[in-house]
Amino acid sequence: AKQQQCDVIIASGGGKAIDTVKAVAAGINAATVIVPTIASSDAPCSAMSVIYKEDGTIEKFFIPPKNPDLVLVDTGIIAHSPVRMLVAGMGDALATWVEADAASQSGARNPARGQSTTAALTLARLCFDILMEYGLQAKIANERQAVTPALEKVVEANILLSGLGFESGGVAAAHSLQDGLNMLEECHGFYHGEKIGFLTLVQMVLEGRPKDLLQQVFTF
Structure with a gap:
Protein backbone atom coordinates (compact mmCIF):
# COMPACT_ATOMS: atom_id res chain seq x y z
CA ALA A 1 0.00 0.00 0.00
CA LEU A 72 -20.77 1.12 4.64
CA VAL A 73 -23.13 -1.69 5.68
CA ASP A 74 -25.41 -3.50 3.22
CA THR A 75 -27.98 -5.41 5.25
CA GLY A 76 -28.80 -7.42 2.15
CA ILE A 77 -25.32 -8.93 2.41
CA ILE A 78 -25.65 -9.38 6.17
CA ALA A 79 -28.97 -11.20 5.69
CA HIS A 80 -27.17 -13.82 3.61
CA SER A 81 -24.27 -14.25 6.02
CA PRO A 82 -24.05 -17.18 8.47
CA VAL A 83 -26.55 -16.88 11.31
CA ARG A 84 -23.86 -17.81 13.81
CA MET A 85 -22.04 -14.58 12.92
CA LEU A 86 -25.05 -12.38 13.64
CA VAL A 87 -25.65 -14.16 16.95
CA ALA A 88 -21.98 -13.71 17.86
CA GLY A 89 -22.38 -10.02 17.13
CA MET A 90 -25.31 -9.90 19.51
CA GLY A 91 -23.11 -11.54 22.14
CA ASP A 92 -20.49 -8.83 21.69
CA ALA A 93 -23.12 -6.09 21.74
CA LEU A 94 -24.75 -7.58 24.82
CA ALA A 95 -21.70 -6.60 26.85
CA THR A 96 -21.74 -2.96 25.76
CA TRP A 97 -24.19 -1.57 28.31
CA VAL A 98 -23.33 -4.06 31.06
CA GLU A 99 -19.64 -3.13 30.88
CA ALA A 100 -20.20 0.60 30.30
CA ASP A 101 -22.52 0.73 33.30
CA ALA A 102 -19.95 -1.05 35.47
CA ALA A 103 -17.17 1.24 34.24
CA SER A 104 -19.28 4.32 34.96
CA GLN A 105 -20.13 3.19 38.48
CA SER A 106 -16.50 2.42 39.30
CA GLY A 107 -15.10 5.56 37.68
CA ALA A 108 -13.00 3.56 35.23
CA ARG A 109 -11.82 5.28 32.08
CA ASN A 110 -12.80 4.34 28.53
CA PRO A 111 -10.28 3.19 25.86
CA ALA A 112 -9.60 6.84 24.98
CA ARG A 113 -8.58 7.38 28.63
CA GLY A 114 -11.58 9.64 29.28
CA GLN A 115 -14.65 9.41 31.45
CA SER A 116 -17.88 8.07 29.99
CA THR A 117 -20.67 10.54 29.28
CA THR A 118 -24.42 10.41 29.64
CA ALA A 119 -24.69 10.15 25.85
CA ALA A 120 -22.35 7.14 25.80
CA LEU A 121 -24.33 5.33 28.48
CA THR A 122 -27.60 6.15 26.70
CA LEU A 123 -26.33 4.68 23.42
CA ALA A 124 -25.03 1.63 25.26
CA ARG A 125 -28.40 1.11 26.93
CA LEU A 126 -30.19 1.55 23.59
CA CYS A 127 -27.95 -1.18 22.19
CA PHE A 128 -29.01 -3.51 25.02
CA ASP A 129 -32.71 -2.69 24.66
CA ILE A 130 -32.69 -3.32 20.90
CA LEU A 131 -31.15 -6.76 21.43
CA MET A 132 -33.73 -7.68 24.06
CA GLU A 133 -36.65 -6.58 21.89
CA TYR A 134 -35.54 -7.50 18.38
CA GLY A 135 -32.73 -10.06 18.74
CA LEU A 136 -34.80 -13.19 18.21
CA GLN A 137 -36.72 -11.64 15.31
CA ALA A 138 -33.43 -10.64 13.68
CA LYS A 139 -32.07 -14.17 14.04
CA ILE A 140 -35.18 -15.59 12.36
CA ALA A 141 -34.85 -13.03 9.55
CA ASN A 142 -31.22 -14.02 9.04
CA GLU A 143 -32.23 -17.69 8.91
CA ARG A 144 -34.70 -16.76 6.16
CA GLN A 145 -32.13 -14.50 4.46
CA ALA A 146 -34.62 -11.65 4.67
CA VAL A 147 -34.00 -7.98 5.39
CA THR A 148 -36.55 -6.91 8.00
CA PRO A 149 -36.86 -3.93 10.38
CA ALA A 150 -35.70 -6.18 13.22
CA LEU A 151 -32.58 -7.24 11.31
CA GLU A 152 -31.83 -3.61 10.44
CA LYS A 153 -32.07 -2.59 14.10
CA VAL A 154 -29.88 -5.42 15.36
CA VAL A 155 -27.22 -4.84 12.70
CA GLU A 156 -27.15 -1.19 13.79
CA ALA A 157 -26.83 -2.29 17.42
CA ASN A 158 -24.08 -4.84 16.70
CA ILE A 159 -21.95 -2.54 14.57
CA LEU A 160 -22.70 1.11 15.37
CA LEU A 161 -24.21 1.35 18.84
CA SER A 162 -21.88 -1.25 20.31
CA GLY A 163 -18.85 0.44 18.76
CA LEU A 164 -19.81 3.88 20.04
CA GLY A 165 -20.90 2.47 23.38
CA PHE A 166 -17.78 0.52 24.27
CA GLU A 167 -15.25 3.10 23.05
CA SER A 168 -17.03 5.95 24.81
CA GLY A 169 -18.34 4.01 27.80
CA GLY A 170 -15.55 1.58 28.62
CA VAL A 171 -15.16 -2.15 29.15
CA ALA A 172 -15.01 -4.28 32.29
CA ALA A 173 -14.76 -7.90 33.43
CA ALA A 174 -16.29 -9.55 30.35
CA HIS A 175 -13.58 -8.38 27.95
CA SER A 176 -10.81 -8.86 30.51
CA LEU A 177 -11.88 -12.46 31.08
CA GLN A 178 -12.06 -12.97 27.32
CA ASP A 179 -8.42 -11.97 27.01
CA GLY A 180 -7.63 -14.73 29.48
CA LEU A 181 -9.77 -17.33 27.71
CA ASN A 182 -8.01 -16.43 24.49
CA MET A 183 -4.85 -17.96 25.94
CA LEU A 184 -6.54 -21.37 25.93
CA GLU A 185 -6.27 -23.25 22.66
CA GLU A 186 -9.62 -24.92 23.36
CA CYS A 187 -11.30 -21.51 23.06
CA HIS A 188 -9.84 -20.60 19.67
CA GLY A 189 -12.75 -22.23 17.85
CA PHE A 190 -15.23 -19.81 19.36
CA TYR A 191 -15.91 -16.36 17.93
CA HIS A 192 -15.16 -13.25 19.97
CA GLY A 193 -18.84 -12.45 20.47
CA GLU A 194 -19.66 -15.98 21.58
CA LYS A 195 -17.10 -15.76 24.36
CA ILE A 196 -18.14 -12.23 25.29
CA GLY A 197 -21.82 -13.17 25.44
CA PHE A 198 -21.08 -15.92 27.96
CA LEU A 199 -18.66 -13.77 29.94
CA THR A 200 -21.20 -10.96 30.15
CA LEU A 201 -23.37 -13.37 32.11
CA VAL A 202 -20.37 -14.19 34.30
CA GLN A 203 -19.79 -10.49 34.95
CA MET A 204 -23.43 -9.92 35.85
CA VAL A 205 -23.33 -12.76 38.37
CA LEU A 206 -20.09 -11.42 39.86
CA GLU A 207 -21.70 -8.01 40.24
CA GLY A 208 -24.82 -9.39 41.86
CA ARG A 209 -27.14 -7.82 39.32
CA PRO A 210 -30.90 -7.86 40.09
CA LYS A 211 -32.53 -11.26 39.57
CA ASP A 212 -35.08 -9.95 37.07
CA LEU A 213 -32.29 -8.52 34.88
CA LEU A 214 -30.28 -11.72 35.16
CA GLN A 215 -33.31 -13.75 34.16
CA GLN A 216 -33.97 -11.48 31.18
CA VAL A 217 -30.42 -11.85 29.89
CA PHE A 218 -30.15 -15.59 30.62
CA THR A 219 -33.43 -16.14 28.75
CA PHE A 220 -32.13 -14.09 25.82
Whole structure:
Protein backbone atom coordinates (compact mmCIF):
# COMPACT_ATOMS: atom_id res chain seq x y z
CA ALA A 1 0.00 0.00 0.00
CA LYS A 2 2.85 2.37 0.81
CA GLN A 3 4.69 1.55 -2.43
CA GLN A 4 1.53 2.20 -4.43
CA GLN A 5 1.00 5.48 -2.54
CA CYS A 6 -2.56 4.54 -1.63
CA ASP A 7 -4.55 7.32 0.01
CA VAL A 8 -7.59 5.13 0.72
CA ILE A 9 -7.67 1.50 1.87
CA ILE A 10 -10.89 -0.51 1.82
CA ALA A 11 -11.62 -3.45 4.10
CA SER A 12 -14.30 -5.95 3.14
CA GLY A 13 -14.96 -8.94 5.36
CA GLY A 14 -14.95 -9.67 9.07
CA GLY A 15 -13.10 -8.50 12.15
CA LYS A 16 -9.57 -9.67 11.34
CA ALA A 17 -9.63 -8.19 7.83
CA ILE A 18 -11.06 -4.96 9.19
CA ASP A 19 -8.53 -4.68 12.02
CA THR A 20 -5.67 -5.38 9.61
CA VAL A 21 -6.74 -2.60 7.27
CA LYS A 22 -7.22 -0.12 10.12
CA ALA A 23 -3.67 -0.76 11.31
CA VAL A 24 -2.17 -0.60 7.81
CA ALA A 25 -4.04 2.60 6.96
CA ALA A 26 -2.82 4.24 10.16
CA GLY A 27 0.75 3.30 9.28
CA ILE A 28 0.66 5.17 5.97
CA ASN A 29 -1.81 7.89 7.01
CA ALA A 30 -4.46 6.70 4.54
CA ALA A 31 -8.22 7.03 4.82
CA THR A 32 -10.09 3.88 5.86
CA VAL A 33 -13.31 2.59 4.31
CA ILE A 34 -14.95 -0.39 6.01
CA VAL A 35 -17.47 -2.62 4.22
CA PRO A 36 -18.37 -5.42 6.64
CA THR A 37 -19.88 -8.58 5.18
CA ILE A 38 -20.91 -9.92 8.60
CA ALA A 39 -22.27 -8.27 11.76
CA SER A 40 -20.31 -10.38 14.22
CA SER A 41 -18.72 -7.56 16.23
CA ASP A 42 -18.37 -3.80 16.58
CA ALA A 43 -14.96 -3.81 14.84
CA PRO A 44 -16.17 -1.79 11.80
CA CYS A 45 -16.83 1.39 13.80
CA SER A 46 -14.09 0.99 16.38
CA ALA A 47 -10.70 2.62 16.05
CA MET A 48 -9.02 -0.26 17.87
CA SER A 49 -7.20 -3.07 16.08
CA VAL A 50 -6.49 -6.37 17.80
CA ILE A 51 -3.12 -7.79 16.76
CA TYR A 52 -2.86 -11.58 17.11
CA LYS A 53 0.14 -13.88 17.35
CA GLU A 54 0.46 -16.88 15.04
CA ASP A 55 -0.83 -19.18 17.78
CA GLY A 56 -4.10 -17.24 17.98
CA THR A 57 -3.41 -15.41 21.24
CA ILE A 58 -3.56 -11.63 21.48
CA GLU A 59 -0.22 -9.86 21.03
CA LYS A 60 -1.41 -6.29 21.61
CA PHE A 61 -4.16 -3.74 21.09
CA PHE A 62 -3.31 -1.04 18.58
CA ILE A 63 -5.30 2.19 18.69
CA PRO A 64 -4.92 4.39 15.58
CA PRO A 65 -5.32 8.17 15.95
CA LYS A 66 -8.82 8.10 14.45
CA ASN A 67 -11.81 5.90 13.72
CA PRO A 68 -12.60 4.63 10.20
CA ASP A 69 -13.53 7.42 7.80
CA LEU A 70 -16.49 5.56 6.30
CA VAL A 71 -18.44 2.47 7.32
CA LEU A 72 -20.77 1.12 4.64
CA VAL A 73 -23.13 -1.69 5.68
CA ASP A 74 -25.41 -3.50 3.22
CA THR A 75 -27.98 -5.41 5.25
CA GLY A 76 -28.80 -7.42 2.15
CA ILE A 77 -25.32 -8.93 2.41
CA ILE A 78 -25.65 -9.38 6.17
CA ALA A 79 -28.97 -11.20 5.69
CA HIS A 80 -27.17 -13.82 3.61
CA SER A 81 -24.27 -14.25 6.02
CA PRO A 82 -24.05 -17.18 8.47
CA VAL A 83 -26.55 -16.88 11.31
CA ARG A 84 -23.86 -17.81 13.81
CA MET A 85 -22.04 -14.58 12.92
CA LEU A 86 -25.05 -12.38 13.64
CA VAL A 87 -25.65 -14.16 16.95
CA ALA A 88 -21.98 -13.71 17.86
CA GLY A 89 -22.38 -10.02 17.13
CA MET A 90 -25.31 -9.90 19.51
CA GLY A 91 -23.11 -11.54 22.14
CA ASP A 92 -20.49 -8.83 21.69
CA ALA A 93 -23.12 -6.09 21.74
CA LEU A 94 -24.75 -7.58 24.82
CA ALA A 95 -21.70 -6.60 26.85
CA THR A 96 -21.74 -2.96 25.76
CA TRP A 97 -24.19 -1.57 28.31
CA VAL A 98 -23.33 -4.06 31.06
CA GLU A 99 -19.64 -3.13 30.88
CA ALA A 100 -20.20 0.60 30.30
CA ASP A 101 -22.52 0.73 33.30
CA ALA A 102 -19.95 -1.05 35.47
CA ALA A 103 -17.17 1.24 34.24
CA SER A 104 -19.28 4.32 34.96
CA GLN A 105 -20.13 3.19 38.48
CA SER A 106 -16.50 2.42 39.30
CA GLY A 107 -15.10 5.56 37.68
CA ALA A 108 -13.00 3.56 35.23
CA ARG A 109 -11.82 5.28 32.08
CA ASN A 110 -12.80 4.34 28.53
CA PRO A 111 -10.28 3.19 25.86
CA ALA A 112 -9.60 6.84 24.98
CA ARG A 113 -8.58 7.38 28.63
CA GLY A 114 -11.58 9.64 29.28
CA GLN A 115 -14.65 9.41 31.45
CA SER A 116 -17.88 8.07 29.99
CA THR A 117 -20.67 10.54 29.28
CA THR A 118 -24.42 10.41 29.64
CA ALA A 119 -24.69 10.15 25.85
CA ALA A 120 -22.35 7.14 25.80
CA LEU A 121 -24.33 5.33 28.48
CA THR A 122 -27.60 6.15 26.70
CA LEU A 123 -26.33 4.68 23.42
CA ALA A 124 -25.03 1.63 25.26
CA ARG A 125 -28.40 1.11 26.93
CA LEU A 126 -30.19 1.55 23.59
CA CYS A 127 -27.95 -1.18 22.19
CA PHE A 128 -29.01 -3.51 25.02
CA ASP A 129 -32.71 -2.69 24.66
CA ILE A 130 -32.69 -3.32 20.90
CA LEU A 131 -31.15 -6.76 21.43
CA MET A 132 -33.73 -7.68 24.06
CA GLU A 133 -36.65 -6.58 21.89
CA TYR A 134 -35.54 -7.50 18.38
CA GLY A 135 -32.73 -10.06 18.74
CA LEU A 136 -34.80 -13.19 18.21
CA GLN A 137 -36.72 -11.64 15.31
CA ALA A 138 -33.43 -10.64 13.68
CA LYS A 139 -32.07 -14.17 14.04
CA ILE A 140 -35.18 -15.59 12.36
CA ALA A 141 -34.85 -13.03 9.55
CA ASN A 142 -31.22 -14.02 9.04
CA GLU A 143 -32.23 -17.69 8.91
CA ARG A 144 -34.70 -16.76 6.16
CA GLN A 145 -32.13 -14.50 4.46
CA ALA A 146 -34.62 -11.65 4.67
CA VAL A 147 -34.00 -7.98 5.39
CA THR A 148 -36.55 -6.91 8.00
CA PRO A 149 -36.86 -3.93 10.38
CA ALA A 150 -35.70 -6.18 13.22
CA LEU A 151 -32.58 -7.24 11.31
CA GLU A 152 -31.83 -3.61 10.44
CA LYS A 153 -32.07 -2.59 14.10
CA VAL A 154 -29.88 -5.42 15.36
CA VAL A 155 -27.22 -4.84 12.70
CA GLU A 156 -27.15 -1.19 13.79
CA ALA A 157 -26.83 -2.29 17.42
CA ASN A 158 -24.08 -4.84 16.70
CA ILE A 159 -21.95 -2.54 14.57
CA LEU A 160 -22.70 1.11 15.37
CA LEU A 161 -24.21 1.35 18.84
CA SER A 162 -21.88 -1.25 20.31
CA GLY A 163 -18.85 0.44 18.76
CA LEU A 164 -19.81 3.88 20.04
CA GLY A 165 -20.90 2.47 23.38
CA PHE A 166 -17.78 0.52 24.27
CA GLU A 167 -15.25 3.10 23.05
CA SER A 168 -17.03 5.95 24.81
CA GLY A 169 -18.34 4.01 27.80
CA GLY A 170 -15.55 1.58 28.62
CA VAL A 171 -15.16 -2.15 29.15
CA ALA A 172 -15.01 -4.28 32.29
CA ALA A 173 -14.76 -7.90 33.43
CA ALA A 174 -16.29 -9.55 30.35
CA HIS A 175 -13.58 -8.38 27.95
CA SER A 176 -10.81 -8.86 30.51
CA LEU A 177 -11.88 -12.46 31.08
CA GLN A 178 -12.06 -12.97 27.32
CA ASP A 179 -8.42 -11.97 27.01
CA GLY A 180 -7.63 -14.73 29.48
CA LEU A 181 -9.77 -17.33 27.71
CA ASN A 182 -8.01 -16.43 24.49
CA MET A 183 -4.85 -17.96 25.94
CA LEU A 184 -6.54 -21.37 25.93
CA GLU A 185 -6.27 -23.25 22.66
CA GLU A 186 -9.62 -24.92 23.36
CA CYS A 187 -11.30 -21.51 23.06
CA HIS A 188 -9.84 -20.60 19.67
CA GLY A 189 -12.75 -22.23 17.85
CA PHE A 190 -15.23 -19.81 19.36
CA TYR A 191 -15.91 -16.36 17.93
CA HIS A 192 -15.16 -13.25 19.97
CA GLY A 193 -18.84 -12.45 20.47
CA GLU A 194 -19.66 -15.98 21.58
CA LYS A 195 -17.10 -15.76 24.36
CA ILE A 196 -18.14 -12.23 25.29
CA GLY A 197 -21.82 -13.17 25.44
CA PHE A 198 -21.08 -15.92 27.96
CA LEU A 199 -18.66 -13.77 29.94
CA THR A 200 -21.20 -10.96 30.15
CA LEU A 201 -23.37 -13.37 32.11
CA VAL A 202 -20.37 -14.19 34.30
CA GLN A 203 -19.79 -10.49 34.95
CA MET A 204 -23.43 -9.92 35.85
CA VAL A 205 -23.33 -12.76 38.37
CA LEU A 206 -20.09 -11.42 39.86
CA GLU A 207 -21.70 -8.01 40.24
CA GLY A 208 -24.82 -9.39 41.86
CA ARG A 209 -27.14 -7.82 39.32
CA PRO A 210 -30.90 -7.86 40.09
CA LYS A 211 -32.53 -11.26 39.57
CA ASP A 212 -35.08 -9.95 37.07
CA LEU A 213 -32.29 -8.52 34.88
CA LEU A 214 -30.28 -11.72 35.16
CA GLN A 215 -33.31 -13.75 34.16
CA GLN A 216 -33.97 -11.48 31.18
CA VAL A 217 -30.42 -11.85 29.89
CA PHE A 218 -30.15 -15.59 30.62
CA THR A 219 -33.43 -16.14 28.75
CA PHE A 220 -32.13 -14.09 25.82
